Amino acid sequence: MGRNIVGDRVAGNRHDRSSDEHEESATGGLPAAAPGAPAGGTGTGTDVPASHPPDGRSGADPGPGVGTAEARPGGRAPGHDRRRAALDGGGRRRASRAGRGARARTIRNARRAVTLDDVARLAGVSLATASRVLGPGSARRVGSELRERVERAARQLGYTPNLVARSLAHGASDLVGLLVPGLSDPQFAALADGVLRAAERDGLAVLVGAGRRDPERELAHLATLRAQRARAIVLAGIETADAHGAARLRAELERYHATGGRAVRVGRAAPAGEADDLPADLVVPDDREAAARLAQALAALGHRRFAVLAGPSEHAEARERVAGFIAGLAGAGLPAPRILHASGDREGGRAAAERLLAAGADATCLVAVSAALAAGALAALRDRGVPVPEAMSVAAFGDGPVPPEVSSLTVVRPPLERMGERALDLALRPAGAAEPYRRRVVAVPGEVVIRESVRRIG
Amino acid sequence: MGRNIVGDRVAGNRHDRSSDEHEESATGGLPAAAPGAPAGGTGTGTDVPASHPPDGRSGADPGPGVGTAEARPGGRAPGHDRRRAALDGGGRRRASRAGRGARARTIRNARRAVTLDDVARLAGVSLATASRVLGPGSARRVGSELRERVERAARQLGYTPNLVARSLAHGASDLVGLLVPGLSDPQFAALADGVLRAAERDGLAVLVGAGRRDPERELAHLATLRAQRARAIVLAGIETADAHGAARLRAELERYHATGGRAVRVGRAAPAGEADDLPADLVVPDDREAAARLAQALAALGHRRFAVLAGPSEHAEARERVAGFIAGLAGAGLPAPRILHASGDREGGRAAAERLLAAGADATCLVAVSAALAAGALAALRDRGVPVPEAMSVAAFGDGPVPPEVSSLTVVRPPLERMGERALDLALRPAGAAEPYRRRVVAVPGEVVIRESVRRIG
DNA sequence: TTGAAAGCGCTAACAG
DNA sequence: CTGTTAGCGCTTTCAA
Numbered sequence: 001m002g003r004n005i006v007g008d009r010v011a012g013n014r015h016d017r018s019s020d021e022h023e024e025s026a027t028g029g030l031p032a033a034a035p036g037a038p039a040g041g042t043g044t045g046t047d048v049p050a051s052h053p054p055d056g057r058s059g060a061d062p063g064p065g066v067g068t069a070e071a072r073p074g075g076r077a078p079g080h081d082r083r084r085a086a087l088d089g090g091g092r093r094r095a096s097r098a099g100r101g102a103r104a105r106t107i108r109n110a111r112r113a114v115t116l117d118d119v120a121r122l123a124g125v126s127l128a129t130a131s132r133v134l135g136p137g138s139a140r141r142v143g144s145e146l147r148e149r150v151e152r153a154a155r156q157l158g159y160t161p162n163l164v165a166r167s168l169a170h171g172a173s174d175l176v177g178l179l180v181p182g183l184s185d186p187q188f189a190a191l192a193d194g195v196l197r198a199a200e201r202d203g204l205a206v207l208v209g210a211g212r213r214d215p216e217r218e219l220a221h222l223a224t225l226r227a228q229r230a231r232a233i234v235l236a237g238i239e240t241a242d243a244h245g246a247a248r249l250r251a252e253l254e255r256y257h258a259t260g261g262r263a264v265r266v267g268r269a270a271p272a273g274e275a276d277d278l279p280a281d282l283v284v285p286d287d288r289e290a291a292a293r294l295a296q297a298l299a300a301l302g303h304r305r306f307a308v309l310a311g312p313s314e315h316a317e318a319r320e321r322v323a324g325f326i327a328g329l330a331g332a333g334l335p336a337p338r339i340l341h342a343s344g345d346r347e348g349g350r351a352a353a354e355r356l357l358a359a360g361a362d363a364t365c366l367v368a369v370s371a372a373l374a375a376g377a378l379a380a381l382r383d384r385g386v387p388v389p390e391a392m393s394v395a396a397f398g399d400g401p402v403p404p405e406v407s408s409l410t411v412v413r414p415p416l417e418r419m420g421e422r423a424l425d426l427a428l429r430p431a432g433a434a435e436p437y438r439r440r441v442v443a444v445p446g447e448v449v450i451r452e453s454v455r456r457i458g
Numbered sequence: 459m460g461r462n463i464v465g466d467r468v469a470g471n472r473h474d475r476s477s478d479e480h481e482e483s484a485t486g487g488l489p490a491a492a493p494g495a496p497a498g499g500t501g502t503g504t505d506v507p508a509s510h511p512p513d514g515r516s517g518a519d520p521g522p523g524v525g526t527a528e529a530r531p532g533g534r535a536p537g538h539d540r541r542r543a544a545l546d547g548g549g550r551r552r553a554s555r556a557g558r559g560a561r562a563r564t565i566r567n568a569r570r571a572v573t574l575d576d577v578a579r580l581a582g583v584s585l586a587t588a589s590r591v592l593g594p595g596s597a598r599r600v601g602s603e604l605r606e607r608v609e610r611a612a613r614q615l616g617y618t619p620n621l622v623a624r625s626l627a628h629g630a631s632d633l634v635g636l637l638v639p640g641l642s643d644p645q646f647a648a649l650a651d652g653v654l655r656a657a658e659r660d661g662l663a664v665l666v667g668a669g670r671r672d673p674e675r676e677l678a679h680l681a682t683l684r685a686q687r688a689r690a691i692v693l694a695g696i697e698t699a700d701a702h703g704a705a706r707l708r709a710e711l712e713r714y715h716a717t718g719g720r721a722v723r724v725g726r727a728a729p730a731g732e733a734d735d736l737p738a739d740l741v742v743p744d745d746r747e748a749a750a751r752l753a754q755a756l757a758a759l760g761h762r763r764f765a766v767l768a769g770p771s772e773h774a775e776a777r778e779r780v781a782g783f784i785a786g787l788a789g790a791g792l793p794a795p796r797i798l799h800a801s802g803d804r805e806g807g808r809a810a811a812e813r814l815l816a817a818g819a820d821a822t823c824l825v826a827v828s829a830a831l832a833a834g835a836l837a838a839l840r841d842r843g844v845p846v847p848e849a850m851s852v853a854a855f856g857d858g859p860v861p862p863e864v865s866s867l868t869v870v871r872p873p874l875e876r877m878g879e880r881a882l883d884l885a886l887r888p889a890g891a892a893e894p895y896r897r898r899v900v901a902v903p904g905e906v907v908i909r910e911s912v913r914r915i916g
Numbered sequence: 917t918t919g920a921a922a923g924c925g926c927t928a929a930c931a932g
Numbered sequence: 933c934t935g936t937t938a939g940c941g942c943t944t945t946c947a948a
Contacts, residue, residue, distance in 0.1 A: 021744065021880060024899045113717045115925055126935045131927060141933055158713060163685040164625045165925030168940045173622055175665075182651050184875070189647030193640050196668045200675075205682055207633075208666045210654045217658075224663055227621040255616060259571045286480060417642070422479060443480045573941055584919045589943060601917060623941030626924045 114157045123153035130154075134161060136170075167229065174204050176424060177225035177233040179218060182210040187416055188237055191266060194420025195234050202428060204231065211238060215245040222252045226261065232427030234420065235280065236266040253279050264427040266419050268317070279439075283423045286443035287317060287397070288324035290412045294395060295328025297448045298365055302457030303393065306337035307363040309352045309373045311344040318344070318369040321397055325367060338363060342373075349376025357384055364457055365393040374409060378453075389455035397446075410454040412446040419444050572615045581611035588612075592619060594628075625687065632662050634882060635683035635691040637676060640668040645874055646695055649724060652878025653692050660886060662689065669696060673703040680710045684719065690885030692878065693738065694724040711737050722885040724877050726775070737897075741881045744901035745775060745855070746782035748870045752853060753786025755906045756823055760915030761851065764795035765821040767810045767831045769802040776802070776827040779855055783825060796821060800831075807834025815842055822915055823851040832867060836911075847913035855904075866910040873902045 120130035125146050132140045133150040142150075153159075167173040178195050180188040192208060199206045207230060209221035218238055225233050233256065240246040253263050263280035298306070308325060311318040326336050340356055342348035349368060353376065356363070366381075368374035374396035378388065386392050398411030422442050578588035583604050590598045591608040600608075611617075625631040636653050638646040650666060657664045665688060667679035676696055683691050691714065698704040711721050721738035756764070766783060769776040784794050798814055800806035807826060811834065814821070824839075826832035832854035836846065844850050856869030880900050 021900050021902050023901075113925095117925075127926080128928080128935060128937090129933085132934085135927070143933060146934080160681065160685050160713075162626075162687065162925050163682075164622055164631055164687055165940090166927075167622045168620075168626050168924085168942090169926040169928080171927090171940065183641060183647045183654065184651045186644050186647065189641045189644065189650075192647075192666075193642045193668065196641065196666060200668065205665050205667070205686065207663050208650075208654060209663070210651065210658065223618065224621075227618050228663060229620065229622050255618075289480070441482045445479070571941095575941075585942080586919060586921095586944080587917085590918090593943070599917060604918080620941050623924090624943075626926090626940085627942040627944080629924065629943090 113162065114159045116159070116161070118157055119150060119153045119159045122157060123149040125150055134159065136166070172231060173229045175207055175228055175230045176204050176427070177207045177209065177221075177228070177230035179209045179211055179221050179225070179233065179235045179238060181213050181237040183208070185237075187414070190416035191236050191420040194417035194422075195424050196420075197417070198421040198424035202424075204428075213237075213239075215240055215248070219248060219252055222249075222256065226252075226256045226259065229259075230261065232424060233261060233263045234266060234423045234427060235263060236420075236423075238265070250278055262427045264423040266423045281423075281426050281440040281442070283419045283426060283442045283444060285414050285419065286445040287320040288327070289443070289445035290397075290415075290448070291321045291324030292328030292331065293445060294367065294412050294448050295325045295334075296332055297450060298367075298393075298395065298454065299329065299332040299334055301393075301450070301454060303365040303454075304334060304457075305363045306334075306365050306367055307356050307361060308337045308339050309349055309366065309368040309377055310339050310341050311348060311369050311373055313341045315344060315369075321369045337367070344370060344372065346372050346376035346379075349373035350380045351376070353377035353380035354384070357381075357386065361392075363392075365395065365454065368394070368396040371396050371398050371409070371411070378409075389453055393454040395454055398449075408452040410451045411449050413449050415444045415446050418447075571620065572617045574617070574619070576615055577608060577611045577617050580615060581607040583608055592617070594624070630689060631687045633665055633686055633688045634662050634885070635665045635667065635679075635686070635688035637667045637669055637679050637683070637691065637693045637696060639671050639695040641666070643695075645872070648874035649694050649878040652875035652880075653882050654878075655875070656879040656882035660882075662886075671695075671697075673698055673706070677706060677710055680707075680714065684710075684714045684717065687717075688719065690882060691719060691721045692724060692881045692885060693721060694878075694881075696723070708736055720885045722881040724881045739881075739884050739898040739900070741877050741884060741900045741902060743872050743877065744903040745778040746785070747901070748873075748904035748906070749779045749782030749855075750786030750789065751903060752825065752870050752906050753783045753792075754790055755908060756825075756851075756853060756912065757787065757790040757792055759851075759908070759912060761823040761912075762792060762915075763821045764792075764823050764825055765814050765819060766795045766797050767807055767824065767826040767835055768797050768799050769806060769827050769831055771799045773802060773827075779827045795825070802828060802831065804830050804834040804837075807831035808838045809834070811835035811838035812842070815839075815844065819850075821850075823853065823912065826852070826854040829854050829856050829867070829869070836867075847911050851912040853912055856907075868909045868912040869907050870904040871907050873904045876902050876905075 116130050116134065117127055119134065120127045123130060123146070129142060129146055130150050130153075132142045133147050134154055163174060167175075176195075176199055178192055180192060183189045183192060196206055207225060207228060209225065211218035211221060222233070238249070240249050256263060257279045263278075264283060265278065265280045266283045268284055295306075306325075306329065308322055310322045313319070322339060329335070329337060338356070338361075340352040342352040342355075349372060352373070353366065356366070357380070366377055368377055374394060378394060381388055381392055381394070388394050393410070395410040396412075398409070398413050422444055426440060426442055574588050574592065575585055577592065578585045581588060581604070587600060587604055588608050588611075590600045591605050592612055621632060625633075634653075634657055636650055638650060641647045641650060654664055665683060665686060667683065669676035669679060680691070696707070698707050714721060715737045721736075722741060723736065723738045724741045726742055753764075764783075764787070766780055768780045771777070780797060787793070787795060796814070796819075798810040800810040800813075807830060810831070811824065814824070815838070824835055826835055832852060836852060839846055839850055839852070846852050851868070853868040854870075856867070856871050880902055884898060884900055
């Protein structure tokens with residue numbers, strides 16, 4: 001089709017990729033790079049490739065006139081004293097750099113970045129002093145006189161520390177890693193958002209990898225994070241089904257751990273008995289506490305008599321929720337609810353709700369331990385002509401995507417963001433020198449979200 | 459409340475943070491680190507702090523018995539030849555390292571990572587050769603004999619390249635940056651997912667920052683990305699309202715550009731006239747093409763007569779969509795649709811739909827240029843007793859979160875993932891040496907999602 | 917091919 | 933408080 005996209009200005013549209021997209025170039029607002037001579041040794045006229053030090057450093061400060069900076073369009077700020085090096089003999093540094101840097105620069109058409117060395121020289125101080133002023137752990141003992149000179153110089157040159165160099169020298173990066181199946185699932189996106197938030201608080205940058213539920217890819221990402229020397233890694237949604245995969249994952253995490261890294265997994269604890277011995281801490285939802293809070297919240301709205309759709313009695317998660325709910329009621333001085341077991345699916349919810357109605361329920365509020373059960377119960381109530389919330393309030397645990405038809409359902413929402421935050425916090429908090437390694441587990445209660453399906457009583 | 463979360467096992471629960479979460483430690487499956495003597499010079503008995511080279515390197519390979527590796531629980535693989543250094547006098551390297559590394563290691567209780575140097579020595583080759591084998595751009599000329607020795611040594615030691623060092627030496631990192639308001643908005647999460655996908659294809663890692671709609675924070679993240687030497691940056695949802703903020707953003711991006719970085723913005727083009735002169739390429743949705751495709755799709759379903767709820771006639775975006783739709787119909791040999799203008803909100807949609815019905819519509823399909831208009835139209839149809847899709851099909855452009863009541867609406871979905879992918883691709887593709895800087899623009903058509911609100915005709 | 921050596925930009929001893 | 937110096941681990945000339 002090949003139309004261009006900016007009004008009706010015509011441009012040569014060359015199709016690209018899937019011939020699906022249109023592309024256009026337009027002269028932008030950015031000033032051109034200096035069109036004159038390239039900054040480095042190439043093309044200086046003197047053809048002395050090896051011995052000539054095109055990138056040598058002068059010992060003296062560059063004198064006045066250098067570094068108006070801040071944003072010098074097309075200028076050649078720190079470049080010019082480089083040329084003086086040949087004149088004053090290379091000063092205090094061994095003068096013998098190959099022109100590689102300069103040449104590469106010319107190719108990529110990008111100015112060489114301002115280094116700490118540039119700043120130090122302009123300020124007339126040693127590299128160490130400049131580092132003390134500009135480096136991490138800001139407030140290190142440097143005389144205010146020099147400190148200011150350094151700061152001015154840095155500002156003037158538009159200095160930005162090279163964090164890569166910093167990391168290498170310091171021996172630890174400011175990076176943390178996050179491995180999730182992907183970000184298109186809002187659940188993992190929410191979790192990621194929490195990790196981002198926690199990282200920002202600590203001044204760390206987050207490397208995100210998408211495992212796409214592919215063990216190979218997950219392992220590769222983990223290896224990359226390790227290679228990047230990420231300080232901590234948060235994993236979520238990584239479920240190795242087969243034993244082989246689990247072993248490989250375990251090995252990878254052990255390697256990571258061995259080099260001082262700390263990994264934290266987010267998710268439900270593995271079913272008892274399963275080999276869940278990964279060297280990673282764990283952040284899990286605290287169903288029990290969340291259930292207790294739900295009970296409290298409902299009690300606060302005036303409800304006194306409850307029925308609980310508990311699903312199958314052998315379901316551990318469900319049991320936790322029921323127990324927590326009962327405890328919460330007890331805490332509010334209320335009697336235990338009526339418990340109805342059934343299959344864990346929608347039909348189970350329907351059946352249980354019908355049983356409840358048939359039995360002549362005196363409950364004012366129905367609590368389902370899962371969204372599926374709640375959906376079934378809602379259907380039963382509708383069929384029986386019991387209006388929600390007028391005649392019956394309904395609440396549920398909202399794990400998994402909540403079906404649209406119950407978007408007004410009061411739920412306990414899984415605390416994704418908080419789990420993400422806590423996971424990173426946990427990973428970053430030193431584990432103490434206690435040997436042997438002890439896995440730490442943090443449980444985060446879900447959030448009670450009261451919506452229209454629950455009414456206030458009294 | 460302080461219960462513990464694993465069954466009924468009791469543990470010392472210390473409250474943490476908001477007293478909201480429970481924590482527990484449990485002895486895990488990870489073997490303890492070697493409990494014996496620390497790996498470094500500390501505690502060797504000889505008390506010669508400075509001149510003694512605790513970390514000196516032996517020139518010989520460590521001999522048999524070293525490096526069973528791959529996953530050696532509790533062992534001290536590369537550590538042991540370090541101790542031999544004092545005996546054989548430090549070999550060919552200048553022997554004068556301070557014991558810093560070793561000491562820090564002891565503190566952090568982590569083995570020093572295996573370096574390329576370790577591998578080279580074990581393989582009995584030079585650092586350069588090892589680098590040539592294990593470094594990037596794999597297939598460099600190295601004799602198969604040595605190559606294999608190096609590879610074996612690497613495997614044996616469990617070598618993982620230090621990407622930080624690599625980046626510093628190479629002068630370019632394998633990182634790209636992504637700046638979004640946050641990931642809790644599924645739109646940006648989807649976009650981020652696209653960026654992740656594209657990055658993975660290119661073997662790059664993605665640093666994600668959340669600007670939280672705060673210019674200060676956005677700038678800070680951008681600076682960090684620049685400092686990390688990210689090769690490319692993708693920005694989305696960064697809208698600087700005031701001129702000052704815009705100028706700062708511009709300055710920041712120019713700096714980034716000056717050091718060779720390439721930024722790409724994702725989103726609608728700025729309204730004409732606005733100072734949208736950021737030195738960043740642009741990826742935008744191609745409404746026109748998407749609208750044409752919608753027309754095609756609907757025509758393919760048998761629809762022949764359409765009505766378009768076009769919103770206010772001065773809305774540029776809406777105009778594009780209408781124009782594209784008309785063009786699409788024309789392409790299918792169909793006549794122009796009936797165009798109905800109204801206000802751009804829900805009420806406008808309702809009013810327009812009512813006008814259409816009142817006029818005795820012969821259209822079989824209603825297309826709204828926004829979800830809000832569609833919602834209004836659906837309401838009107840419902841009120842008038844016109845069943846959708848039986849008596850009238852409805853489709854819309856799905857920008858913004860689609861209201862739940864229209865979750866079965868046929869829409870043109872904004873191509874978030876693809877825009878993310880394309881953005882990174884664009885940033886990574888060299889811009890060519892063309893001076894002056896030309897902003898490139900890529901338009902990506904949205905995806906047509908046919909749902910129940912449209913029926914097949916004939 | 918291979919090895920020796922010079923850095924990448926920064927931090928952190930160590931010595932004044 | 934300030935400067936000197938030795939690296940961090942790797943890539944890449946340059947010379948053999």
